[in-house]
Amino acid sequence: MQDIADAAGVSQSTVSRVLTGAPNAIPINPTTRERILEVARQMRYRPNPLARGLRGARTMLLGVIVREITDPFFASAVDAISTEANRRGYNVVLGDAHGHADEAIALRTVLETRHCDAILLLGDTSDQPRLIEELRDTNVPVVGLWQGTAPMPGMSVISVDNKVGPNGLMDHLLGLGHRKIAFVGGVSVEGRLIGDMGERRAAFLERAAAEGLEAPDEFVRDARNTLSGGAGALRELMALPERPTAIIASTDVLAIGALHAASHLGLQIPGQLSIVGHDDLPMAEYTTPALTTVRMPIAEMAAAGVKAAIGDSSSETKALQVLMPRVVVRESSGRAPGRD
Amino acid sequence: MQDIADAAGVSQSTVSRVLTGAPNAIPINPTTRERILEVARQMRYRPNPLARGLRGARTMLLGVIVREITDPFFASAVDAISTEANRRGYNVVLGDAHGHADEAIALRTVLETRHCDAILLLGDTSDQPRLIEELRDTNVPVVGLWQGTAPMPGMSVISVDNKVGPNGLMDHLLGLGHRKIAFVGGVSVEGRLIGDMGERRAAFLERAAAEGLEAPDEFVRDARNTLSGGAGALRELMALPERPTAIIASTDVLAIGALHAASHLGLQIPGQLSIVGHDDLPMAEYTTPALTTVRMPIAEMAAAGVKAAIGDSSSETKALQVLMPRVVVRESSGRAPGRD
């Protein structure tokens, strides 16, 4: 930068002012400005974000802590967030918690140390009292995505309405004549119910009660949110003396695992059993049979999340935004057996 | 840091020396050291990586440019790399190229600007002459993963042997009596053959010729490496006057797409058609039927890649490492029709 100053015959601070853009009301002579810009271009100048950050300026880094990058849903989310962040000139620093909430908390510290301008939390972290605690004495804006609609103190939350999924699915299944509907929810490695999944489960329970369905406790199963978790849950469900005719999984990953286990059991889907999920992974369209599921507004959430985090400084008021998903009917759901 | 110095009654530079660890032979009085460490702990001191980086020290940032994070294979790779990097105290800055090689090149610049200590390239980038070019005048070590075994000038490459996959699969299929075997390769958005997939295709062609198989040109199809690409390829293959009895897909994503299209066509897998892939995604075990595929040594590659990038300063010689995958037989492959 000093070099540019010399070459352009001005002082280094002037160069800084020009190159920084034009934030605070410091007018510069258009002629000088052009000259400086020209020289900078010729010298292929590129600002050093480190130095900028040192001075307290923004680092243009967006920290993203994801519960599990191998979860295809979160992979899509990271993709969307990264796109949106790049569009705004930000880079994404990824922290992969590998499913452990305590790793997430460590990562937050790291990212904060890295002087990220903001931190995005993907996936539920409400089971981490320490995280919430630390959030208080943080000046970095933190926004949580996909971690349930419960407002978390100290951070804004972007979420989906977790009632419309289960309810839409119930409408669909009820309309198909199902009365024996089971639910598979997801729990973390530690065995806790995870945010969104917990809410979906609650929504299911509520609706089932309202409809007066025969829903014994065994019809609601918790499993790790993995393919094998879904498969295991399905096997347990099908081992019951009275089998459900439809299963709502709280994620597509669980649903796909269940689908696989069902076909291994020789079950016809959807002839003998309907299986539906949540998320609408890219994969959901390509399972056999294709999965009926609930599509999440990933891009919108990513946009809202990045906006909330980086702030577009126009409307930073709302601490909780709830977006709407919608049911996508494919082939894995059909009329209840004996009702066609 | 100055605060610590004051509190401990020493100079700031001494504090630096203690806190930095003990790199260059500068002995410090154990007593002083302890006192400083103690004070630092009490003051909850955390080093500022920005300032460190400014001074030319390492930033402990590892840049990772991935072709497509939504590709489950790369998601797994990022997961493995992130684990390995964190283990070594590094953080990962993620650059998602969204499938476009030209975005990758832009990202490289960004990451270099960010003063990453090294950059990892995930996926083929050989179609980017400019990238290679820019690589020359870079001081940051760059290592490429999964981009074919062709040595790239200016970077070390960690790769898998792309012959053992196709060959192992051929052994398997030939043993099952198949003589009409098709291959589906992957191309980028721009329509170029992508590194690993191109090599797998070449290996297939070579082996097919060696076996004297009836392999008309139509049996080798190129498709985008997506679920729908795989589905499209399968439909084309099955529309041929003479259909193949087995299909080798160069990735599991293609294979899963093909599986889905096949079942829509009413084809029995593996009764009427065998479909096999490459990668062994977590999902491969849960398709219907479960996919016969080639397992990639992801963790090993991640470890080797991170090691090569960050350097463990003991053995930095090899510019090209080739690891071995192995065939995993599941349910999607069976005896050739009419041969049982």
Added chain:
DNA sequence: CTGAAAGCGCTAACAC
């Protein structure tokens, strides 16, 4: 409108 100068937090010579 522009220049001079003071650091941001830290490392690395170079003294003592």
Added chain:
DNA sequence: GTGTTAGCGCTTTCAG
């Protein structure tokens, strides 16, 4: 062994 002293590249008062 430990203190002093320069900066790294940039932003930002404070004077012209």
